Amino acid sequence: MSKTVVVIGASRGIGKSIVELIAKNSNYKVFALARNKEQLISNFGCYTNVVCGSIDLTHSVAGQLSEIFEGIHKVDILINNAGLLINKPFESISHEDFHNSYQVNVIGVMETVQYFVPKMNSEKSHIVNISSMGGFQGSMKFAGLSAYSTSKAALCSFTELFAEEYKNSTIRMNCLCLGAVQTEMLEEAFPGYIAPLLPDQMAKFIVNFAENNADFMNGKIIPVSLSNP
Ligand SMILES: NC(=O)c1ccc[n+]([C@@H]2O[C@H](COP(=O)([O-])OP(=O)(O)OC[C@H]3O[C@@H](n4cnc5c(N)ncnc54)[C@H](OP(=O)(O)O)[C@@H]3O)[C@@H](O)[C@H]2O)c1
Structure with a gap:
C-alpha cells in the first residue's frame, strides 16, 4: 500500500x-x-513520486501548507528536518538572529505539526523531529551556538510535551539529536571541520528510524552521535 511522507x-x-x-x-x-x-525541482524532478513545494518557516505556515496539501488527507511520516544555525559570539547575536532561530527551529515546527495533526494516518503515523546534540542535555557544548542549541533543546522539549498530550492518539513523535554531518550548514558554521558522517549515511539512519520505530518509542530524545559525551 502506498505511503505518504513529508520532508521539511x-x-x-x-x-x-x-x-x-x-x-x-x-x-x-x-x-x-x-x-x-x-x-x-533540480534535485527531484527526475522522480515521479516526489512533489516539490515551497515553504518558509519564518512565516505563518498553515496557509502555505494548505496550498500544497489540499486534497491530501493521510500522511504516514512527517520529518521536521529544516534548521537554521547561527554561529556568533553571544553578545553579537541580534534580536533578529534569536527570533529567526526560534522561528525556524521551534515555532515553525510546532505550527507545521499543528497543521498536520488532523491529516496524520489514523491507524499509525510517525513524526520525527531533527534536533542536534547541542540541544541534548549533558552533551558537549560549543561557543557561539546559544541561539541554535537552545532552540534545538526547545524542540526536544516540544517532542516530550506533544507525546504526552497525544499519547492516546495513533500519532507517535520522537526526536533525533544529530551529531556532526558533512553538510553545507556545517561547512558554513565551522569552515574546515571534517564530520565523521556524510548526509546519505545519516539519512539512511533517519529513514530507517522513521519507518520502523513508531511501534516502540514515543516522546523519546535520542542522541545519534559518535562523539562523547
Ligand atoms: N549537519 C550537521 O552537522 C547537523 C548536526 C546536528 C543537527 N543537524 C540538523 O539537521 C537538520 C539538517 O541539517 P543540514 O546540515 O542538512 O542543514 P542544511 O544543509 O543547512 O539544510 C537545511 C535545510 O533546511 C531548509 N530551511 C532552512 N531555513 C528554512 C526556512 N526558513 N523555511 C523552510 N526551510 C528552511 C533549507 O532549505 P532552503 O534554504 O531552501 O529553505 C535546507 O533544505 C537541521 O535541522 C540541523 O539543525 C545538522
Missing part, C-alpha cells in the same frame, strides 16, 4: 538525502519542501 528542509544536506532515499521506493509518495523550490 529537503533542498540540500541531510533532507535532500532523505528524499532521495525514500523516493527510490515506488510505494512512497514524498512531499519535499523548503524555501528554494527551484533547487527542489
Whole structure:
C-alpha cells in the first residue's frame, strides 16, 4: 500500500538525502519542501513520486501548507528536518538572529505539526523531529551556538510535551539529536571541520528510524552521535 511522507528542509544536506532515499521506493509518495523550490525541482524532478513545494518557516505556515496539501488527507511520516544555525559570539547575536532561530527551529515546527495533526494516518503515523546534540542535555557544548542549541533543546522539549498530550492518539513523535554531518550548514558554521558522517549515511539512519520505530518509542530524545559525551 502506498505511503505518504513529508520532508521539511529537503533542498540540500541531510533532507535532500532523505528524499532521495525514500523516493527510490515506488510505494512512497514524498512531499519535499523548503524555501528554494527551484533547487527542489533540480534535485527531484527526475522522480515521479516526489512533489516539490515551497515553504518558509519564518512565516505563518498553515496557509502555505494548505496550498500544497489540499486534497491530501493521510500522511504516514512527517520529518521536521529544516534548521537554521547561527554561529556568533553571544553578545553579537541580534534580536533578529534569536527570533529567526526560534522561528525556524521551534515555532515553525510546532505550527507545521499543528497543521498536520488532523491529516496524520489514523491507524499509525510517525513524526520525527531533527534536533542536534547541542540541544541534548549533558552533551558537549560549543561557543557561539546559544541561539541554535537552545532552540534545538526547545524542540526536544516540544517532542516530550506533544507525546504526552497525544499519547492516546495513533500519532507517535520522537526526536533525533544529530551529531556532526558533512553538510553545507556545517561547512558554513565551522569552515574546515571534517564530520565523521556524510548526509546519505545519516539519512539512511533517519529513514530507517522513521519507518520502523513508531511501534516502540514515543516522546523519546535520542542522541545519534559518535562523539562523547
Ligand atoms: N549537519 C550537521 O552537522 C547537523 C548536526 C546536528 C543537527 N543537524 C540538523 O539537521 C537538520 C539538517 O541539517 P543540514 O546540515 O542538512 O542543514 P542544511 O544543509 O543547512 O539544510 C537545511 C535545510 O533546511 C531548509 N530551511 C532552512 N531555513 C528554512 C526556512 N526558513 N523555511 C523552510 N526551510 C528552511 C533549507 O532549505 P532552503 O534554504 O531552501 O529553505 C535546507 O533544505 C537541521 O535541522 C540541523 O539543525 C545538522
